[in-house]
Amino acid sequence: MAVENDTASRYPACLERPDLGGRVRVRAPKTVAEYRTRYIWLRKRTARFQRTNVEATTVADVAERLFRTASTLRPSSYRQYRAAIQQELRDLWDAKKISLAEAERIAASMILSRDPDAPSPYAPMRGRLRTSAGRAKSIAQHKAAALSRLAAARKSAAGRNLADHLRFGPKLGLRNSEWLDAELEGTNLKVRCGKFSIHNGRGVAEYRTLLAQGLDASEMAGLAEFLKRLRSEMQAANGRGDLVLRRQGYLLRAIRGAAKAPRVTLRTGRHQFTANMRSMGYSREEIAAALGHASADTSDDHYGKTNRGWKGLRRWIGLPAELTLRVRPGANTASKVRHSEPLTRAEWVASKLPAPGM
Numbered sequence: 023m024a025v026e027n028d029t030a031s032r033y034p035a036c037l038e039r040p041d042l043g044g045r046v047r048v049r050a051p052k053t054v055a056e057y058r059t060r061y062i063w064l065r066k067r068t069a070r071f072q073r074t075n076v077e078a079t080t081v082a083d084v085a086e087r088l089f090r091t092a093s094t095l096r097p098s099s100y101r102q103y104r105a106a107i108q109q110e111l112r113d114l115w116d117a118k119k120i121s122l123a124e125a126e127r128i129a130a131s132m133i134l135s136r137d138p139d140a141p142s143p144y145a146p147m148r149g150r151l152r153t154s155a156g157r158a159k160s161i162a163q164h165k166a167a168a169l170s171r172l173a174a175a176r177k178s179a180a181g182r183n184l185a186d187h188l189r190f191g192p193k194l195g196l197r198n199s200e201w202l203d204a205e206l207e208g209t210n211l212k213v214r215c216g217k218f219s220i221h222n223g224r225g226v227a228e229y230r231t232l233l234a235q236g237l238d239a240s241e242m243a244g245l246a247e248f249l250k251r252l253r254s255e256m257q258a259a260n261g262r263g264d265l266v267l268r269r270q271g272y273l274l275r276a277i278r279g280a281a282k283a284p285r286v287t288l289r290t291g292r293h294q295f296t297a298n299m300r301s302m303g304y305s306r307e308e309i310a311a312a313l314g315h316a317s318a319d320t321s322d323d324h325y326g327k328t329n330r331g332w333k334g335l336r337r338w339i340g341l342p343a344e345l346t347l348r349v350r351p352g353a354n355t356a357s358k359v360r361h362s363e364p365l366t367r368a369e370w371v372a373s374k375l376p377a378p379g380m
Contacts, residue, residue, distance in 0.1 A: 032116075033115060057106040058109060061109060064106060065084050081110050085128050092134055157287045159326050160326050160327075170184075170186075190245055192294040192298060193295065195291070210232070210234065213232065215228060226314055230311060230345055233340035233341065236337060271287070274288060294326055296313065297332075300328040307349040318351055
């Protein structure tokens with residue numbers, strides 16, 4: 023998550039990320055903590071590869087190792103790992119433990135470049151790609167049902183929660199943490215967008231509403247019970263919603279092998295939800311609004327694809343018109359318009375819409 027800041031930065035240009043308007047983007051504390059944790063993992067992995075002690079492994083060693091393995095990583099994974107190393111450089115700069123020349127050298131060493139006629143610096147991608155998590159971005163309908171039955175058979179609160187998470191995730195697409203605060207009002211599910219703030223511009227709105235008219239009475243009753251149980255479990259855990267979700271994750275890892283779905287995670291349901299919406303012909307703006315994205319390009323780049331959608335579905339949810347109108351076309355579409363590049367029909371429609379208002 024990034025917050026835009028117009029004030030001068032305390033870091034050199036090589037460690038900053040200015041946007042096109044010149045404003046410095048500042049990472050949120052939670053994001054900084056996650057990058058620091060990831061850097062520790064990268065450093066340990068580099069030490070194992072070099073067969074040296076972790077204490078003897080420098081940030082330059084980690085950056086060099088990342089650059090050498092770029093062809094085995096997805097572009098998004100490479101960017102995440104590079105951001106983690108840049109955060110370490112920022113920490114060293116704050117502690118006055120690195121010179122400007124050394125920071126610039128290491129930062130520059132991680133920038134992938136190529137000649138105009140050369141292949142992508144990420145190619146060739148041979149064999150199985152290494153990613154940050156190896157998560158499955160789709161799950162077959164029968165496997166989701168099988169996992170849900172296995173979880174329910176555990177006859178524990180975590181088992182019941184996981185069974186419902188697997189049941190409703192592909193139908194409603196909430197982020198894991200968003201389930202903890204969601205409220206059901208009749209057939210409308212009110213969700214607090216997990217990534218929204220008044221600064222970052224990434225969430226479509228503070229709250230979004232999913233109109234779940236397509237769910238039958240038994241499903242609505244099951245959803246209401248699921249949300250009630252989650253709140254009760256979170257209260258029992260002293261407000262630690264992360265513990266409630268962690269228990270579900272532990273249980274899922276214990277049972278997913280039995281359903282022959284070894285890479286499925288709690289987040290897989292959100293990807294499958296996107297694929298299902300695509301296969302049913304929802305517009306890019308409707309999909310973005312349902313996911314809580316401010317940009318219609320986000321789901322195109324990172325979420326489930328049309329050919330992974332479940333068969334035989336009907337349009338099971340609706341979105342308020344005022345919510346979909348807040349979705350902006352996205353940087354990719356705007357770039358195509360500026361450069362007069364061919365647009366898909368959905369992108370062309372989005373490019374004609376008025377600018378969203380918050």
